[in-house]
Amino acid sequence: MGNLCYNAGMSENHDQRPQLDAERMALARARARENRRLIPLDLGLSAGYFVLWWLLVHEPLIRWLDTTLASFTPRLLVYVGLFGLGAVVVDLPLEAYRYRRAVHYGLSVQSWREWFVDVLKGLVVGAILGGILVLVLYYFLQHYPATWWLWMGLVYLLFTVILAQLAPVLIMPLFLKFTPYEEDELSARLRSLAGEAGTQVRGVFRTNLSSKTTAANAWLSGLGRTRRIVLGDTLLEHYTPDEIVSVFAHELGHHVHRDIWHSIVLATLVNLAGFAVAGVLMRWAVGRYGFAGPGDLRAFPWLVVSLALFAFLTSPLLNAYSRGREWAADRYAYRHGPGARAFADALTRLTNQNLADPEPPRWQVFLFYSHPPALERIQSANQFAVSQSRTR
Numbered sequence: 195m196g197n198l199c200y201n202a203g204m205s206e207n208h209d210q211r212p213q214l215d216a217e218r219m220a221l222a223r224a225r226a227r228e229n230r231r232l233i234p235l236d237l238g239l240s241a242g243y244f245v246l247w248w249l250l251v252h253e254p255l256i257r258w259l260d261t262t263l264a265s266f267t268p269r270l271l272v273y274v275g276l277f278g279l280g281a282v283v284v285d286l287p288l289e290a291y292r293y294r295r296a297v298h299y300g301l302s303v304q305s306w307r308e309w310f311v312d313v314l315k316g317l318v319v320g321a322i323l324g325g326i327l328v329l330v331l332y333y334f335l336q337h338y339p340a341t342w343w344l345w346m347g348l349v350y351l352l353f354t355v356i357l358a359q360l361a362p363v364l365i366m367p368l369f370l371k372f373t374p375y376e377e378d379e380l381s382a383r384l385r386s387l388a389g390e391a392g393t394q395v396r397g398v399f400r401t402n403l404s405s406k407t408t409a410a411n412a413w414l415s416g417l418g419r420t421r422r423i424v425l426g427d428t429l430l431e432h433y434t435p436d437e438i439v440s441v442f443a444h445e446l447g448h449h450v451h452r453d454i455w456h457s458i459v460l461a462t463l464v465n466l467a468g469f470a471v472a473g474v475l476m477r478w479a480v481g482r483y484g485f486a487g488p489g490d491l492r493a494f495p496w497l498v499v500s501l502a503l504f505a506f507l508t509s510p511l512l513n514a515y516s517r518g519r520e521w522a523a524d525r526y527a528y529r530h531g532p533g534a535r536a537f538a539d540a541l542t543r544l545t546n547q548n549l550a551d552p553e554p555p556r557w558q559v560f561l562f563y564s565h566p567p568a569l570e571r572i573q574s575a576n577q578f579a580v581s582q583s584r585t586r
């Protein structure tokens with residue numbers, strides 16, 4: 195704790211290297227405390243909404259739909275659509291508060307209008323994708339009441355693969371602009387790094403993150419022909435070439451390690467288990483309450499409860515896996531980028547700029563963090579840099 199840690203692992207050379215800024219870190223900690231206080235509120239709102247829906251809305255709505263709409267599909271879409279819309283509306287004040295706090299901390303640069311347009315776009319995308327999934331789910335629930343969970347596991351795999359392929363060209367451009375990264379000295383370095391890794395990165399793109407935030411970021415997305423590394427303009431404009439190349443090397447590490455494929459396979463197995471557990475619970479609920487079958491809309495809350503609980507309980511597992519993949523991509527960047535020191539410097543700048551909590555509590559990391567805490571990553575990169583400089 196305290197300022198001393200910020201220099202832990204730093205080597206002899208203190209000259210021009212970026213340091214964690216004490217003022218920024220105090221802000222980051224204040225922001226992290228605020229966000230932690232919102233966690234129980236957020237969970238409570240979701241749980242409260244669900245319970246109220248089940249007790250007050252579920253039965254009357256189904257009775258009304260039974261008398262108003264003749265066939266099942268429109269009844270299903272109206273029921274699930276209202277349920278989803280209600281969940282979004284209940285969550286909206288909290289989201290608006292989060293957005294205002296991000297403006298307060300100088301992270302978000304969006305106006306109310308721009309923020310709300312993004313919310314609406316998200317809602318439309320979610321409604322289309324969710325609608326397709328619900329239709330497929332109920333098809334299997336009604337036609338294969340005993341083995342629906344197995345089919346849904348396979349559908350989920352197919353759906354994620356298609357979505358991973360389409361997202362960079364169909365969904366992300368709804369929110370951000372992507373332009374091929376212009377030819378310059380830096381792009382030549384990035385290409386040669388990819389060449390050394392024996393891989394062809396099909397595209398390196400620049401995106402206008404600065405239209406939304408002051409935070410910097412970079413990521414790998416897509417599959418097959420849409421596979422690409424995306425660098426935010428907020429990164430490209432404020433970092434040294436070595437730092438940018440080292441961030442690129444981290445993303446390249448994900449690519450070389452085939453992390454997108456691995457996470458799809460793991461998520462599919464976890465989801466298959468989740469559907470199987472839901473299948474057992476649904477069978478019990480059908481017997482206990484006399485529903486027509488698992489595809490009976492009256493059994494919908496049971497389906498939601500079992501899938502949501504399973505997702506909540508297994509998300510620490512998926513996060514732990516993701517943190518492991520991040521460590522591996524970091525180590526790739528130490529070895530194949532311009533050195534671990536440049537990577538540590540990039541992480542230090544990112545932590546200052548993005549107001550990342552340098553040392554979140556263990557429980558929060560365990561439950562919610564897909565990436566290792568900032569300070570651990572910086573220290574580990576600096577330690578590696580020391581050993582690199584010794585062996586050179």
Ligand SMILES: [Zn+2]
Pocket residue numbers: 444445448520523
């Ligand atoms: Zn990463």
